[in-house]
Amino acid sequence: MAIFVDHNTKVIVQGLTGGQGKYHGLRNKAYGTQVVAGVTPGKGGQDVEGIPVYDTVAQAVQATGATASFVTVPPKAAPAAILEAAAAGVTFIVCITEGIPAQDEARTYNTLVRDYPNVRLLGPNCPGIISPGKCNIGITAGEIAQLPTAKGPNVGIVSRSGTLTYQALYELKQLGIGVSTCVGIGGDPVPGTSFIDCLREFQNDPETHAIIMIGEIGGSAEEEAADFITAHVTKPMSAYIAGVTAPAGKKMGHAGAIVSGGKGTAQGKMDALRAAGVRVGLNPTEAGALMADIVKELA
Amino acid sequence: MDLFEYQGKQYFARYDIPVSAGGVATTVDEAVAVANKTGYPVVVKAQVQVGGRGKAGGIKLANDEAEVRTHAGNILGMDIKGHVVKRIWVENASDIKEEYYASFTLDRAAKQHLLMLSVEGGVEIEVVAAKNPDAIIKLHINPVDGLSLTAAKKAVVDAKIPAQAQAGVAEMLIKLYRCFTEGDCDLAEINPLILKPNGQIHALDAKVSLDENAEFRHPEWAEFMATIELDAREKLAREYGLQYIGLDGTVGIIANGAGLAMSTLDVVNQVGGSAANFLDIGGGANADLMAHALEVINSDKNVKSIFINIFGGITRGEEVAKGIVEAMSRVDLRAPIVIRLDGTNAQEGRDILANAGIPASKLTSKPTMLDAARAAVELAQK
Numbered sequence: 001m002a003i004f005v006d007h008n009t010k011v012i013v014q015g016l017t018g019g020q021g022k023y024h025g026l027r028n029k030a031y032g033t034q035v036v037a038g039v040t041p042g043k044g045g046q047d048v049e050g051i052p053v054y055d056t057v058a059q060a061v062q063a064t065g066a067t068a069s070f071v072t073v074p075p076k077a078a079p080a081a082i083l084e085a086a087a088a089g090v091t092f093i094v095c096i097t098e099g100i101p102a103q104d105e106a107r108t109y110n111t112l113v114r115d116y117p118n119v120r121l122l123g124p125n126c127p128g129i130i131s132p133g134k135c136n137i138g139i140t141a142g143e144i145a146q147l148p149t150a151k152g153p154n155v156g157i158v159s160r161s162g163t164l165t166y167q168a169l170y171e172l173k174q175l176g177i178g179v180s181t182c183v184g185i186g187g188d189p190v191p192g193t194s195f196i197d198c199l200r201e202f203q204n205d206p207e208t209h210a211i212i213m214i215g216e217i218g219g220s221a222e223e224e225a226a227d228f229i230t231a232h233v234t235k236p237m238s239a240y241i242a243g244v245t246a247p248a249g250k251k252m253g254h255a256g257a258i259v260s261g262g263k264g265t266a267q268g269k270m271d272a273l274r275a276a277g278v279r280v281g282l283n284p285t286e287a288g289a290l291m292a293d294i295v296k297e298l299a
Numbered sequence: 300m301d302l303f304e305y306q307g308k309q310y311f312a313r314y315d316i317p318v319s320a321g322g323v324a325t326t327v328d329e330a331v332a333v334a335n336k337t338g339y340p341v342v343v344k345a346q347v348q349v350g351g352r353g354k355a356g357g358i359k360l361a362n363d364e365a366e367v368r369t370h371a372g373n374i375l376g377m378d379i380k381g382h383v384v385k386r387i388w389v390e391n392a393s394d395i396k397e398e399y400y401a402s403f404t405l406d407r408a409a410k411q412h413l414l415m416l417s418v419e420g421g422v423e424i425e426v427v428a429a430k431n432p433d434a435i436i437k438l439h440i441n442p443v444d445g446l447s448l449t450a451a452k453k454a455v456v457d458a459k460i461p462a463q464a465q466a467g468v469a470e471m472l473i474k475l476y477r478c479f480t481e482g483d484c485d486l487a488e489i490n491p492l493i494l495k496p497n498g499q500i501h502a503l504d505a506k507v508s509l510d511e512n513a514e515f516r517h518p519e520w521a522e523f524m525a526t527i528e529l530d531a532r533e534k535l536a537r538e539y540g541l542q543y544i545g546l547d548g549t550v551g552i553i554a555n556g557a558g559l560a561m562s563t564l565d566v567v568n569q570v571g572g573s574a575a576n577f578l579d580i581g582g583g584a585n586a587d588l589m590a591h592a593l594e595v596i597n598s599d600k601n602v603k604s605i606f607i608n609i610f611g612g613i614t615r616g617e618e619v620a621k622g623i624v625e626a627m628s629r630v631d632l633r634a635p636i637v638i639r640l641d642g643t644n645a646q647e648g649r650d651i652l653a654n655a656g657i658p659a660s661k662l663t664s665k666p667t668m669l670d671a672a673r674a675a676v677e678l679a680q681k
Binding site: 242243285 | 405407408410411412441442443480483485510512513515516544546554555556557558559560561562564565566568569574577581610611641642643667668669
């Protein structure tokens, strides 16, 4: 078991003929992911190292039966690419594109909710998802993910920040702790998939025994997650929140990461998670060490 | 990007939102010229991006040229909460019958647009929210539908806007919403939104924050970009397309990804050091970008050591390493580098660095983030 994807997931890459799309699409394939097609308008009929390219998502889906898409196109084109995938019947869309205007993102998200309620969007501006040994969609280096074991305990990872997602995978690998699925939800203001969506899936996934959550300053997603954890999550958790030292009023790189009006502080988020019973580390390594404690207790 | 009031008003004017006639001035003489053209009385307003200008003496009424000279002279150069006033806005004074509040933002929790409207304008909305929350109505708007005139009219009635102002305020909301959406604002706020004795509705202030991700479709933002107040380091970083925020510590930071960069600041702080900056070289950073990042860090005189923290996903380790080698051949770095390199092609990157012939006094490699932070802080404190 894993959440959202597994070894049966067939993936198309929108933007496979571009530099990043080709690099990561081929890397995902080399990892063992079923990358069955690429889509680039005007380049239908070509192939990228044996992966057939189609003009439209609809053609690619019809030819291959893909249910997932990896969107790696520039910000101007990404909203249309996401909606094209949804219209073609893709039900899981991973968008790594950084720099989509917030207004476009809000419209795209709400269009999906209204017109394609069964479609899940992960991102934009996220590293993607990896279910170690089964499926890797996005830009995560597969070799840093520890394979889960049959009897566990295995850990699920959910993170708002790309590089901290890798950091979390790396910490667990150092500790020899297996990962069931690692989801990077992205740092933009309107993420398609929230902490809560992932926590619900991890709670229901028999292969996941504990959960690490990586948050950052800005917004209230971590506080909302804390409320959900209190009410619905029984699996043990550790967490880390980036940005303890971030000055107020400065956007820390991500469009969503800003402390304003005393809201969205790392301290407030850590307090909320601690109150929900989550063990909170002061840096990624400490969150990993706390997870090692949890795993020992579970074993 | 936060706009100054006068820029916000210029932006509002593009969307037919009525604002007072006026002009911006950087000298007393310019202020007088604007006032003489606008007609008296005028209001002289400090242009700083901080609240509480009025209380600090940054907003004054002037009835004639002599008063404009006095007030403009006092306000230009004034320090308001650490912001030095470089520009003033001089506008025709408005007669005010009533003051309201209106704003549009994105409610991230609801993932929808949010209208806030109140009959209690002219004071900070946070104060109203704390003292009399019922005086603010909140309306969520689905971005797919947008704001209809019917919904705007209902909001106006719900907010208890007086009958004579209802039609005008509803119309104003439609215009402000257009400015917010088509204008790609993160925030579009009017406080106060005034009712004049003649029944007209008018934006007396403007608070606008623009979404920089949408810059590609707004060539008109170029003039706003030109007034962004950056220090020399931030200016250089911006030219190179780097996400940089200047801080006042001694450890220069370069990381890939906003989260890792923030985390790097945190870890440096935890081991007893202080960061000189936040610098995210972003996803897919190449050799050239890394060299630029090092140049920016090197321009900061306070930097005593440089901590490069890279975890490769989209960013490839060998590119990072090439960039460091190139930067070191191009720029004479004043501070030693401590690097932690992991993830995609990390080993190739480490090999490049090890074989580049760089002396250990200039570059050390550490296996973990914490080890690297300790080493960088130790070097900074030498």
